[in-house]
Amino acid sequence: xxRAARTALLLLLxxxxxxxxxxxxxxxxxxxxxxxxxxxxxxxxxxxxxGTSRPMINxxxxxxxxxxxxxxxxxxxxxxxxxxxxxxxxxxxxxxTELYQETRDKVLSFVGVxxxxxxxxxxxxxxxTDGLNKLATALINSSEDIVLTTRMEHHANDxxxxxxxxxxxxxxxxxxxxxxxxxxxxxxxRQLKENPVRYxxxxxxxxxxxxxxxxxxxxxxxxxxxAKIIVDGAQIVAHxxxxxxxxxxxENIDFFVFSAHKxxxxxxxxxxxxxxxxxxxxxxxxxxxxxxxxxQDYAVSYKTGSEAYEAGxxxxxxxxxxxxxxxxxRQIGFDSIAEHEQKLNRRLIDGLLAIENVTVYGDTVxxxxxxxxxxxxxxxxxxxELATRIADRGGIATRRxxxxxxxxxxxxxxxxxxxxxxxxxCDDYNTPGMIRVxxxxxxxxxxxxxxxxxxxxxxxxxxxxxxxxxxKELWDDIMYPGY
Numbered sequence: 001x002x003r004a005a006r007t008a009l010l011l012l013l014x015x016x017x018x019x020x021x022x023x024x025x026x027x028x029x030x031x032x033x034x035x036x037x038x039x040x041x042x043x044x045x046x047x048x049x050x051g052t053s054r055p056m057i058n059x060x061x062x063x064x065x066x067x068x069x070x071x072x073x074x075x076x077x078x079x080x081x082x083x084x085x086x087x088x089x090x091x092x093x094x095x096x097t098e099l100y101q102e103t104r105d106k107v108l109s110f111v112g113v114x115x116x117x118x119x120x121x122x123x124x125x126x127x128x129t130d131g132l133n134k135l136a137t138a139l140i141n142s143s144e145d146i147v148l149t150t151r152m153e154h155h156a157n158d159x160x161x162x163x164x165x166x167x168x169x170x171x172x173x174x175x176x177x178x179x180x181x182x183x184x185x186x187x188x189x190r191q192l193k194e195n196p197v198r199y200x201x202x203x204x205x206x207x208x209x210x211x212x213x214x215x216x217x218x219x220x221x222x223x224x225x226x227a228k229i230i231v232d233g234a235q236i237v238a239h240x241x242x243x244x245x246x247x248x249x250x251e252n253i254d255f256f257v258f259s260a261h262k263x264x265x266x267x268x269x270x271x272x273x274x275x276x277x278x279x280x281x282x283x284x285x286x287x288x289x290x291x292x293x294x295x296q297d298y299a300v301s302y303k304t305g306s307e308a309y310e311a312g313x314x315x316x317x318x319x320x321x322x323x324x325x326x327x328x329x330r331q332i333g334f335d336s337i338a339e340h341e342q343k344l345n346r347r348l349i350d351g352l353l354a355i356e357n358v359t360v361y362g363d364t365v366x367x368x369x370x371x372x373x374x375x376x377x378x379x380x381x382x383x384x385e386l387a388t389r390i391a392d393r394g395g396i397a398t399r400r401x402x403x404x405x406x407x408x409x410x411x412x413x414x415x416x417x418x419x420x421x422x423x424x425x426c427d428d429y430n431t432p433g434m435i436r437v438x439x440x441x442x443x444x445x446x447x448x449x450x451x452x453x454x455x456x457x458x459x460x461x462x463x464x465x466x467x468x469x470x471x472k473e474l475w476d477d478i479m480y481p482g483y
Contacts, residue, residue, distance in 0.1 A: 030070070030328055032336040036442045038328075039264075040067040049392040057447045060397040062207045062235060062373055062438030067321075068264040074324040075267060075317045085314045086290060096316055103323040104306070107271045110326045111233075111256055112243030120244065122273040123309040124319060128234040129156040131257035131272040132201075134309055135230060136160040138282040139199060143169040148197045148227070150175045150183050150213075151411060152206050155404040157232040161201060173197070180363045181209045181412050188218065192225040200229045204236035208405050208412070208436070209362040210345075210373030212236065215253060216246040223250050228278070233258035238441070239341060239371040241334040244273060254278070260318055264441075265325040269318025272309070280304045286311045337441055341372035344439045344448055348374050351452040355459070356380075361412045361434060372439030377413075381462040384429045386455075389462070394454035401433040409434060 030038055045053040058066065078099065083092030085100050104122055105115035113120045125131035139145065140161070147161040151174050161172045173195055175188035183202070191197065200222040205212045215231050222229040236242050237258045244253040259270040283291075283302060288311035293301040302308060329337075345367050352358050357379045362370070377383055387400035402409040410420055413432055423431040437451065 030331050032332055032340050032441060035068075035332060036444070038069045039440075039442045040069050040072055042066070042442065046395055048395055054395045057394075057396045057443075057450060059437040059439065059443065059447075059451065060399050061238075061440035061443075062262075062403075062436065063399055064261045064266060065238060065264045065440055066442075067266050068325060068328050070328055071265045071267075071321050071324045075320050078320045079317065082316055085316060099323075100314060100316065100319055103319050106323050106326055108273060110330075111273050112245050113273065118276055120273055121276045121279060121306050122271050123279075123306040124314060125257070125270045125272055125309075126268055126315070126318075127259040127261065127270045128232060128257050129160075131270055132156055132230075132232065133160045134284040134286065135255060135257065135272065135274070136164040137286075138279070138284040138309070140164040140168055140170060141282075144196065145170045145198045146195055147172045147199045147201060148175065148188070148191050148195070148222075149173075149201045150188070150203075151177050152181060152183060152208070152211065152213075152408045153201075153203055153405065154207055154232065154234070155406070156234070157201055157203055158407075161199075177408065177411060181206070181361065181408065182211055182363075182369075183213045183218075185214075185217065185221070189221050192221060192227065197222070197225065197227045200227050201232065202229070203232040203234075204242060205239065205371045205373075206405070206408070207235050207373065207438075208375055208403050208408055208434075210235075210370035210438075211362065212240070212369050212371060216251040219246060219253055220248075220250045228254040228275070230255040231257070234262050235371060235373075238263040238329065238337075239334075240338060260322040260325060263322075263325045263329060265318070265321035267315070267317040267321040269315050269322050271322070276305070279306075279309070283308050288312050332441065340441065341439055342367060343445065344372055344443060345370060345374060347445050347448045348437060348452070351448065352376050352455075355452075355456060372443075373436065374438075375412075375434040375436045377434055378459055381459050382429065383433050383435050384431075385462060386458060387435050389458040390435075390451070390454055393458065394451075396451055396454060399436040399438070401431070403434075403436060 028034065036042060043055045046056045047053050081092050081095045083090050083096045085093070085097050107122050108115045108120060125134060140147065145165070145168060147165060147170070149158060149161060149172060165172050173191055175191055176184050178184055200218060202213055202215060202218055204215055215229070219229045231253050233242060233256050242256070244256055246252050255272065255274040257270070257272045260267065286309070291303055291308055291311045293303055349360055349364050352360050353364060355378070359377050361375045378386065383400050387398050390396045390398060413434070415432055
């Protein structure tokens with residue numbers, strides 16, 4: 001009787017919140033054409049080096065994306081009913097717990113899985129790096145747990161495997177990339193043939209070149225040789241629709257990891273979706289409240305499944321934001337997002353290739369397998385100085401360096417391991433690096449044109465400055481020989 005009354009009140013409060021949210025909803029559907037109206041901070045001015053101010057152009061979306069206003073509003077609204085999740089006895093606790101669990105189904109559906117199909121389960125994480133670390137500590141337990149990954153990976157999909165394999169006496173092996181940066185599938189299959197690989201871990205999209213390896217093709221290869229596949233989805237979720245399911249069961253993805261802050265919900269949070277039967281058999285090296293059935297003086301009975309991977313108090317705002325971001329991206333439509341990105345990629349690459357002495361990395365002709373990421377350099381300017389000038393004088397955010405993907409960047413730039421040993425930090429002025437432009441759904445072709453204009457101006461200024469330095473050094477050599 002009491003429980004029924006509590007449930008009725010909970011449903012009433014939920015209805016009131018839903019009605020309020022509906023009343024405050026955006027007056028028009030969010031589309032790729034009007035999404036700029038819903039980006040938080042898009043008109044916030046920044047102060048340039050000359051003292052003037054202007055709204056910043058953000059081309060650093062591969063690192064993190066700004067918040068969508070409906071996501072921010074949803075988090076603010078849902079915090080009014082925030083209570084402890086899973087173990088509280090209050091209407092707010094019940095409400096928060098229900099939302100927390102419902103979002104699990106939304107995440108599963110987002111990656112093409114039927115929430116009622118118990119083949120897959122999901123658990124929440126802080127971000128992709130956290131998720132991959134948890135998988136590494138859970139799955140890698142013996143010297144036989146060999147991991148195969150590729151040379152295009154972000155450090156988040158490399159270092160957790162390296163370090164965990166060291167602990168258990170296993171190893172990580174790598175498939176190579178070609179001169180344009182694409183994964184060499186033949187080399188990947190060779191490694192599978194020659195080594196008893198237990199897990200293959202690969203990115204769904206590179207944060208350096210934007211390349212999207214055919215992960216379902218790789219899944220089929222992995223399964224053919226008795227391995228499971230793990231996909232780092234950090235760079236795909238805001239750009240393309242992704243399904244865990246392939247055209248055949250052999251092409252299905254076994255584990256998928258992604259972050260909310262890459263998809264316009266910077267409140268922390270992310271998710272791992274994985275095979276139920278495998279996750280039930282393992283536990284990561286993270287312990288604490290919420291992971292146990294019973295703790296006695298000298299014995300512990302641990303839970304299995306999702307709860308075993310979610311020690312401590314959940315990140316409720318992160319879960320709320322993640323769920324709303326999924327709704328908005330679906331509303332905009334991934335076909336529209338892909339078409340928009342292709343236009344931006346093409347416009348930027350063509351503009352860069354028209355500038356003398358500029359190198360654009362990767363395939364500049366066939367862009368079909370690239371999300372909105374373009375990296376480049378010029379022999380006329382140091383990349384650190386150029387990126388700094390673009391930001392300080394042009395108000396444009398890019399990224400410069402090796403983007404937490406050092407082996408991949410060095411390969412594309414033509415540097416060997418031995419050559420890179422003298423450099424300790426990828427953000428040092430003298431360390432070789434690239435400039436990266438990464439697009440969001442709100443970026444425009446006009447912004448690309450502005451970047452190209454400022455880029456050309458700054459390259460010319462740097463060339464002129466370097467010429468003056470060269471002339472001064474030559475004059476000093478003539479006037480003061482030996483000094």
